[in-house]
Amino acid sequence: MSDIVLSAVLSDREAAESVVSMLPSSERTSLGSVRALDGTVGEWLVLATVAVNAVVPALAALRDLIEAKRVKSIKIGDVEINNPSREQADRLLELYEARLDDPRSASPDDPHD
Numbered sequence: 001m002s003d004i005v006l007s008a009v010l011s012d013r014e015a016a017e018s019v020v021s022m023l024p025s026s027e028r029t030s031l032g033s034v035r036a037l038d039g040t041v042g043e044w045l046v047l048a049t050v051a052v053n054a055v056v057p058a059l060a061a062l063r064d065l066i067e068a069k070r071v072k073s074i075k076i077g078d079v080e081i082n083n084p085s086r087e088q089a090d091r092l093l094e095l096y097e098a099r100l101d102d103p104r105s106a107s108p109d110d111p112h113d
Contacts, residue, residue, distance in 0.1 A: 009072040016044035022061035059093045
C-alpha cells in the first residue's frame with residue numbers, strides 16, 4: 001500500500017502534539033505553528049506522510065479533538081474537510097478501516113458515498 005499525506009490544522013499546540021503522539025514514530029511527521037499578521041501563533045499544523053494503517057489511529061485521535069472544536073481542517077489523501085464534524089471523521093474512519101480489510105472494497109476519495 002502506498003503512503004498517504006495527512007494534514008490537520010488545529011487550534012492549539014497541545015491538540016497538535018496529541019495527534020503527533022498517536023502516529024507511529026517511524027512516520028515522517030512535522031509540527032509547526034501558523035502565525036497571524038501580528039506575529040502571534042494562531043493555529044498549529046500537523047503534516048505527516050503515513051502508511052494507510054497509520055491513518056486509522058490518527059483519525060481516532062482526531063475524533064475527540066473534532067468534537068471539542070479544536071480541529072479547523074483535516075486533509076487525508078485527496079479528501080479535505082474544513083470545520084469537520086464528528087460524523088465526517090467517523091465516515092472517513094470507516095472508509096479507511098474497510099480499506100485495511102480489503103484495499104479494493106472502499107475508496108476514501110469520496111467521504112459522501
